[in-house]
Amino acid sequence: MESISATFRGLALGLLGVVSLAGASDAAEVRVMISGGLTVAYQALVPEFEKATGNKVLTSFGPSMGTTTNAIPVRLERGEPVDVLIMVGYALADLANKGKVVAGSQVDLTRSPIGIAVKSGAPKPDISSAEAVKRALLAAKTIAYSDSASGVYVSTEMFEKLGIAEIMKDKARKIPATPVGEIVARGEAELGFQQISELKPVQGIDIVGPLPNELQKITVFSAGIATVSKEPEAGRALIKFLASPAARDAIISSGMEPISAGGTN
Numbered sequence: 441m442e443s444i445s446a447t448f449r450g451l452a453l454g455l456l457g458v459v460s461l462a463g464a465s466d467a468a469e470v471r472v473m474i475s476g477g478l479t480v481a482y483q484a485l486v487p488e489f490e491k492a493t494g495n496k497v498l499t500s501f502g503p504s505m506g507t508t509t510n511a512i513p514v515r516l517e518r519g520e521p522v523d524v525l526i527m528v529g530y531a532l533a534d535l536a537n538k539g540k541v542v543a544g545s546q547v548d549l550t551r552s553p554i555g556i557a558v559k560s561g562a563p564k565p566d567i568s569s570a571e572a573v574k575r576a577l578l579a580a581k582t583i584a585y586s587d588s589a590s591g592v593y594v595s596t597e598m599f600e601k602l603g604i605a606e607i608m609k610d611k612a613r614k615i616p617a618t619p620v621g622e623i624v625a626r627g628e629a630e631l632g633f634q635q636i637s638e639l640k641p642v643q644g645i646d647i648v649g650p651l652p653n654e655l656q657k658i659t660v661f662s663a664g665i666a667t668v669s670k671e672p673e674a675g676r677a678l679i680k681f682l683a684s685p686a687a688r689d690a691i692i693s694s695g696m697e698p699i700s701a702g703g704t705n
Contacts, residue, residue: 467494468674473512474526475504475588476619476638477552477661480694481687482526489681495674503588504528508617516540522666523675526682528589529660536664542672545665547683550696552659554590555636557624557645564648565631570655574602576631583612584620584629586638591615593657594633601655621645635659636695660699 474482479501486497500520502510504527512527513535525532525541529548535541556567556576565576577583577599585591591614599605599612615623621642624632632645639647650656663679665672681687683699691698 467496468671469496469498470524470671470674470678471522472497472499472524472526472678473515473520473522474499474501475512475528475661476501477528477635477659477696478526478550478637478682478691478694480637480641481550481690481696482682484690484694485682485687489678492681493674493677495677497678503586503617504531505589505592506587506616508587510617516666521668521670523669523671524663524678525666526661526663529662531589532662532664540667541664542667542669545676545679546662547664547679548660548662548699549683550637550661550691550698552635552637552661552696553650553656554593554633554659555639555650555695556648557621557632557634557639557642558630558648559624559627560644560646562630562646564646567648567652569652570602573652573655574604577602577604577608577612580630581611582629583608583631583633584615584623585612585633586620587614587616589659590634590657591620597657598651598655640695661696 490497500515502512502515504512507514512525525535532541532546536543536546558564566572567576585594595614599608619638619642620632620634621639623629625642625644636647636650639645663682665675669675688698
């Protein structure tokens with residue numbers, strides 16, 4: 441993996457453009473709510489954005505959906521302050537339909553594939569085809585999946601597609617508000633399913649690989665401006681940067697595919 445310092449050497453020109461997008465001359469505090477898929481790239485890029493603009497980014501983390509206390513929809517219902525929402529695309533669109541996101545502000549940032557992980561040192565099953573994944577699932581005693589987009593797909597679509605939904609009810613479990621990789625690292629599940637970008641930061645696991653094409657479900661992560669934002673222009677500048685070519689290398693290194701350069705309306 442390319443080092444962070446090497447990656448940022450390639451960001452300089454892009455950052456110069458962001459400065460002009462920051463809007464006001466006074467520094468702003470930009471409040472962000474973000475789900476796990478983009479965390480690694482985001483944490484690498486935000487300090488560079490802060491240096492370039494003088495703005496301060498304050499971040500809250502939580503899943504894009506669900507009912508846990510830190511889930512982004514739950515945070516919004518509690519009235520927590522926020523300027524930028526970064527989360528699963530269809531969940532952001534749902535919030536936009538409910539009037540929680542400024543119309544037209546949504547920007548698709550990345551595509552993220554689902555991967556499979558095992559505890560470090562454990563045998564890696566064959567996952568080269570749908571039939572191979574089915575055999576691995578049937579052989580495993582315990583399976584974990586997330587309570588967000590990847591887990592919804594695995595539990596409600598993939599198991600059905602493989603014809604093993606009833607069998608999986610007894611040994612596959614949803615993991616709320618905790619990275620699936622941590623459950624696998626502790627030995628509480630033999631196989632873990634989550635976006636590769638969320639598996640990569642976890643110590644104590646080996647990523648077997650992505651799901652094969654016939655089973656793969658790509659999750660799009662998007663950003664938008666919250667309707668309660670007090671710093672919408674600074675928020676737009678942050679989204680513009682995360683969607684720009686300057687952020688590309690950090691996004692790729694985190695296990696995702698950048699969608700395009702762009703900005704908010």
